[in-house]
Amino acid sequence: MSEQEHGSTIADHLQYWTYVIDEKNPFMQIHLDTMLISILVAASLVGFSLWLGKRLTADAPSGAQNFMESVVDFINQTVRDNFPVHNPLIAPLAMTIFIFIFLVNTLDILPSYLIGNIAHLFGVTHFRPVPTNDLNLPAAMAISIFVLVLYYEFKLKPVHFIKELLFEPFANLVPKPFGYLIVPLNLVLKLVEEIAKPLSLSFRLFGNMFAGEVIFLLISFLLLGGGVVGMFFGFFVGLGWTIFHLFIGLLQAFIFMILTVVYLSIAHQPVEH
Numbered sequence: 001m002s003e004q005e006h007g008s009t010i011a012d013h014l015q016y017w018t019y020v021i022d023e024k025n026p027f028m029q030i031h032l033d034t035m036l037i038s039i040l041v042a043a044s045l046v047g048f049s050l051w052l053g054k055r056l057t058a059d060a061p062s063g064a065q066n067f068m069e070s071v072v073d074f075i076n077q078t079v080r081d082n083f084p085v086h087n088p089l090i091a092p093l094a095m096t097i098f099i100f101i102f103l104v105n106t107l108d109i110l111p112s113y114l115i116g117n118i119a120h121l122f123g124v125t126h127f128r129p130v131p132t133n134d135l136n137l138p139a140a141m142a143i144s145i146f147v148l149v150l151y152y153e154f155k156l157k158p159v160h161f162i163k164e165l166l167f168e169p170f171a172n173l174v175p176k177p178f179g180y181l182i183v184p185l186n187l188v189l190k191l192v193e194e195i196a197k198p199l200s201l202s203f204r205l206f207g208n209m210f211a212g213e214v215i216f217l218l219i220s221f222l223l224l225g226g227g228v229v230g231m232f233f234g235f236f237v238g239l240g241w242t243i244f245h246l247f248i249g250l251l252q253a254f255i256f257m258i259l260t261v262v263y264l265s266i267a268h269q270p271v272e273h
Contacts, residue, residue: 105249
């Protein structure tokens with residue numbers, strides 16, 4: 001089957017199911033596919049947790065319970081290794097981030113046209129099934145973590161944090177009467193340092209998953225438009241890339257989780273006198 005027979009191009013598969021609020025403002029729109037899949041995955045996690053919670057046993061754990069206990073032990077050990085103080089919020093937050101991102105990332109291993117064609121049956125012209133391919137979701141998660149970091153910075157050491165904003169790294173290197181003149185420069189540098197945290201979190205996840213989606217689409221077009229030879233080689237190339245992409249999705253989920261724990265750990269570090 002050729003590209004033309006399939007009736008679409010790669011660019012068509014990179015468009016979102018969008019609800020436009022204001023056509024003149026590109027920011028006034030909602031990507032419905034990102035929201036729908038994110039809500040469905042989150043609801044599935046809640047449903048699975050409720051289902052498993054009713055079946056927990058200490059005598060003869062089931063396969064699902066054993067698996068989740070190993071995941072919980074892994075997350076707890078990771079938090080203990082990177083978070084020196086006690087905060088009951090951190091481990092559940094880390095586990096939620098890790099599992100949610102991994103699940104939405106692995107949706108990319110489904111056939112490239114499957115979910116889109118199902119959406120077409122309901123009149124949806126464009127549909128992108130992996131929410132992390134949309135910068136809005138990684139950015140929203142990163143900003144939420146950034147706000148949480150600022151919350152703990154101001155809650156646990158407000159005076160020290162404000163001093164860092166205003167007087168580090170340069171103001172303390174010069175005599176005090178002149179140090180105050182460098183406060184604007186310190187403030188700009190500190191703000192850049194802080195804003196870089198959510199930017200690095202969001203763009204790293206988005207960039208890796210977006211690149212993976214494009215390669216999946218290229219392999220799909222090779223299968224569809226390359227004849228028997230293209231389908232033969234495309235199948236093995238696609239299988240290899242699928243295995244690699246599963247690893248990348250897992251790695252990106254772990255990186256997002258571990259950076260979240262590290263940033264929150266920095267916010268909890270006691271002030272050194």
